[in-house]
Amino acid sequence: MTTTRSIAKIEKVEESFSVIAEEQSRLNSRIESLDANLNSRMNMLETSMVAILLAIQALKTSRVVPTTAVASKASTSAAANGEPESGTLVKDCTRMSRFWKPGTEKPRLVEDEEGGVLFYTAAASSGYGLASIEKQRQRLPVYKYRTAILYLVETHATTIIVGETGSGKTTQIPQYLKESGWAEGGRMIACTQPRRLAVQTVASRVAEEMGVKLGEEVGYTIRFEDITNNELTRIKFLTDGVLLREMMDDPLLGKYSVIMVDEAHERSLSTDILLGLLKKIQRRRPDLRLVISSATIEARSMASFFNTSRKRQGRDDGEHVPRKEPAILSVEGRGFNVQICYVEEPVPDYIRAAVSTVCSIHDEESMGDILVFLTGQDDIDAAIQLLTEDSHSRKQGLIVLPLYSGLPRADQDIIFSPTPRGKRKVIISTNIAETSLTLEGVVYVVDCGFSKQRFYNPMIDIENLVVTPISKASARQRAGRAGRIRPGKCYRLYTEEYFINEMSADGIPEMQRSNLVSCVIQLKALGIDNILGFDWPASPSPEALIRALEVLYSLGVLDDDAKLTSPAGFQVAEIPLDPMVSKMILASNDYGCSEEVITIAAVLSIQSIWFSGRGAQKELDEARLRFAAAEGDHVTFLNVYKGFIGSGKSSNWCHKNHVNYHAMKKVDEIRQQLRRIAQRLGIALKSCEGDMKAVRKAVTAGFFANACRLEAFSHNGLYKTVRSSQEVYIHPSSVLFRVNPKWVVFHSIVSTDRQYMRNVITIDPSWLTEAAPQFYQQQQLKPRPH
DNA sequence: GAGCACTGC
Numbered sequence: 139m140t141t142t143r144s145i146a147k148i149e150k151v152e153e154s155f156s157v158i159a160e161e162q163s164r165l166n167s168r169i170e171s172l173d174a175n176l177n178s179r180m181n182m183l184e185t186s187m188v189a190i191l192l193a194i195q196a197l198k199t200s201r202v203v204p205t206t207a208v209a210s211k212a213s214t215s216a217a218a219n220g221e222p223e224s225g226t227l228v229k230d231c232t233r234m235s236r237f238w239k240p241g242t243e244k245p246r247l248v249e250d251e252e253g254g255v256l257f258y259t260a261a262a263s264s265g266y267g268l269a270s271i272e273k274q275r276q277r278l279p280v281y282k283y284r285t286a287i288l289y290l291v292e293t294h295a296t297t298i299i300v301g302e303t304g305s306g307k308t309t310q311i312p313q314y315l316k317e318s319g320w321a322e323g324g325r326m327i328a329c330t331q332p333r334r335l336a337v338q339t340v341a342s343r344v345a346e347e348m349g350v351k352l353g354e355e356v357g358y359t360i361r362f363e364d365i366t367n368n369e370l371t372r373i374k375f376l377t378d379g380v381l382l383r384e385m386m387d388d389p390l391l392g393k394y395s396v397i398m399v400d401e402a403h404e405r406s407l408s409t410d411i412l413l414g415l416l417k418k419i420q421r422r423r424p425d426l427r428l429v430i431s432s433a434t435i436e437a438r439s440m441a442s443f444f445n446t447s448r449k450r451q452g453r454d455d456g457e458h459v460p461r462k463e464p465a466i467l468s469v470e471g472r473g474f475n476v477q478i479c480y481v482e483e484p485v486p487d488y489i490r491a492a493v494s495t496v497c498s499i500h501d502e503e504s505m506g507d508i509l510v511f512l513t514g515q516d517d518i519d520a521a522i523q524l525l526t527e528d529s530h531s532r533k534q535g536l537i538v539l540p541l542y543s544g545l546p547r548a549d550q551d552i553i554f555s556p557t558p559r560g561k562r563k564v565i566i567s568t569n570i571a572e573t574s575l576t577l578e579g580v581v582y583v584v585d586c587g588f589s590k591q592r593f594y595n596p597m598i599d600i601e602n603l604v605v606t607p608i609s610k611a612s613a614r615q616r617a618g619r620a621g622r623i624r625p626g627k628c629y630r631l632y633t634e635e636y637f638i639n640e641m642s643a644d645g646i647p648e649m650q651r652s653n654l655v656s657c658v659i660q661l662k663a664l665g666i667d668n669i670l671g672f673d674w675p676a677s678p679s680p681e682a683l684i685r686a687l688e689v690l691y692s693l694g695v696l697d698d699d700a701k702l703t704s705p706a707g708f709q710v711a712e713i714p715l716d717p718m719v720s721k722m723i724l725a726s727n728d729y730g731c732s733e734e735v736i737t738i739a740a741v742l743s744i745q746s747i748w749f750s751g752r753g754a755q756k757e758l759d760e761a762r763l764r765f766a767a768a769e770g771d772h773v774t775f776l777n778v779y780k781g782f783i784g785s786g787k788s789s790n791w792c793h794k795n796h797v798n799y800h801a802m803k804k805v806d807e808i809r810q811q812l813r814r815i816a817q818r819l820g821i822a823l824k825s826c827e828g829d830m831k832a833v834r835k836a837v838t839a840g841f842f843a844n845a846c847r848l849e850a851f852s853h854n855g856l857y858k859t860v861r862s863s864q865e866v867y868i869h870p871s872s873v874l875f876r877v878n879p880k881w882v883v884f885h886s887i888v889s890t891d892r893q894y895m896r897n898v899i900t901i902d903p904s905w906l907t908e909a910a911p912q913f914y915q916q917q918q919l920k921p922r923p924h
Numbered sequence: 925g926a927g928c929a930c931t932g933c
Contacts, residue, residue, distance in 0.1 A: 333930095333931065408932065515929095542928090572930090660933095811933090871926075890926080
């Protein structure tokens with residue numbers, strides 16, 4: 139028993155290794171292609187710089203003296219793998235003095251680790267007391283580049299802004315564009331963000347700076363919240379996902395004059411899709427300008443992606459045609475220096491190493507909070523255990539706090555409360571603190587060098603979470619978290635040699651690590667027929683694309699020519715959910731149970747409706763049993779939702795039943811949105827009034843590909859998937875755990891030492907052939923002779 | 925009888 143488990147474990151590790159090796163070789167070929175294009179991009183950079191110079195000269199002669207200081211030529215020596223936070227190479231640029239305005243701080247040229255992108259640094263202007271908003275705006279580093287940015291946007295189809303945190307680019311650039319007329323004539327300036335919270339905070343900040351009411355001249359749109367006004371809004375902040383949805387109604391995004399894609403270096407799935415589509419739109423809309431904001435490392439690959447000029451520069455000199463080669467401009471940030479410390483020898487156990495590093499910081503360094511990056515909840519719990527044991531026997535003064543997304547809201551709030559005098563907070567966090575949350579007061583960062591990443595294996599159609607070494611870009615981002623309030627220190631639990639020689643420059647884009655069904659259907663809905671030939675910022679593997687096409691074909695969403703079917707294909711594309719869930723909703727119309735199925739879809743699209751708390755496992759199990767349905771988890775969700783509604787959506791009721799109140803509110807919101815969409819699609823909102831067979835049939839219509847059969851004579855609950863005979867088990871959190879019905883379909887798989895099915899429902903095998911006759915041959919379903 | 929990096933429509 140233990141042996142088979144160990145073997146399974148070894149096999150899983152081996153599989154992870156092969157996935158990583160595969161990604162490594164993909165990365166290598168990418169580096170090669172980067173090298174191959176280096177020269178042409180250096181030329182491009184130079185021409186961009188010359189363009190700025192010309193602009194400034196022109197402005198000088200027209201007696202408008204810009205405050206910008208500009209260098210004339212990029213240094214080409216690639217100080218490969220240098221570390222900008224610590225060992226930055228600072229030198230004066232001799233040719234710069236010509237443009238250095240006397241009486242101001244002399245600008246310095248800082249060479250970037252890639253050698254290709256310039257930073258201009260100048261001391262932040264000093265000033266005390268309350269400044270007007272306008273003064274504050276002028277004090278942001280980006281202000282010095284206002285003229286240059288406007289010139290570049292005017293003359294280039296695409297401008298890439300390399301900006302460190304705190305440069306002010308996100309709040310200022312849209313305002314500069316508006317001030318110079320890009321929002322006139324009824325046009326709008328769009329600025330996308332990867333996260334909802336960022337959209338909201340940036341939009342309200344900009345509205346405040348402009349002295350307008352949020353939702354009028356400045357507005358924002360995120361899912362469930364559209365704070366814009368059709369007549370008035372000129373600057374609109376939105377998530378990249380929302381902009382993708384907008385493209386379904388307006389494929390050329392005609393109402394926007396400039397689209398700024400912020401945080402593009404994060405390379406999220408929707409950012410990458412958006413970038414690919416924007417490049418396509420540019421060809422049809424020469425008037426459209428793109429501003430891509432990106433971190434250093436990604437800037438040049440972005441530039442080569444958007445470079446559509448075909449070496450016929452002579453034809454670009456038309457008056458109104460912008461240059462096709464992107465311009466790159468770097469803006470320094472406002473973070474403080476962070477000193478980087480490496481370990482001398484590789485550490486055998488990063489949790490112990492992290493704990494002892496925290497202790498020595500506490501003993502030896504001045505006050506300031508500590509942020510520790512580990513990979514997941516298990517690591518965090520283990521570290522906290524070690525640390526609290528340790529600090530009991532030592533002096534007091536450490537407040538140890540965990541941070542991860544699954545943490546209950548109240549526990550997260552403690553982290554943001556100010557550190558009491560004489561105390562030091564130690565926040566032990568997952569990647570959530572790398573980009574999604576900002577913690578003030580952190581002066582020391584401890585970086586274990588790993589994070590959990592999703593990897594998708596198209597062969598067995600399973601996504602896996604794997605502890606993976608982070609990239610240099612991530613390491614820099616983590617270190618930067620120490621320099622927000624004053625100069626800080628970052629302790630890397632790996633050697634400098636490893637950082638320089640072995641750590642990859644940037645991570646693998648999500649596009650190359652994910653299941654692509656949602657992505658493919660979105661592109662199909664936008665009329666992109668040749669998915670395999672689409673010009674992606676990072677091409678996904680053909681296997682993953684083919685698998686996605688197969689799944690969509692089996693769902694009846696794509697036809698034999700891989701075109702969207704009508705109406706089913708277009709309807710599924712319209713619903714903002716995983717296509718299998720969307721298909722389930724469409725099918726619910728036929729079975730007269732759309733109200734129930736929409737509730738199920740809403741629950742499936744959030745993480746968990748249960749209140750997580752490690753100590754209270756028994757209580758949670760008992761609570762779950764109160765709602766348990768023999769049919770399975772989906773029906774159990776219906777029972778919980780019914781109870782929640784019956785209680786008048788009471789938080790008290792949730793608390794008593796170990797249900798997560800915030801999750802249920804979200805379920806309710808998603809449910810309302812899905813009902814509106816369903817009505818638009820002509821799906822009758824109808825309840826089956828307790829006929830759970832109808833609900834199960836609808837679930838089967840979407841998830842037939844996830845059908846599993848209990849192995850004959852299996853005493854330990856072993857199932858095999860009908861499609862590929864994968865060995866799977868029902869997850870212990872399922873209400874069908876140990877019940878082991880003969881036939882089930884599952885919503886998703888989590889793979890740990892076994893493959894576990896999460897959210898399972900019983901079915902009748904005859905429904906499979908009914909739902910997908912082309913997918914299941916009748917004979918496959920017959921019991922095996924024994 | 926066990927475990928959930930992080931987003932988003």
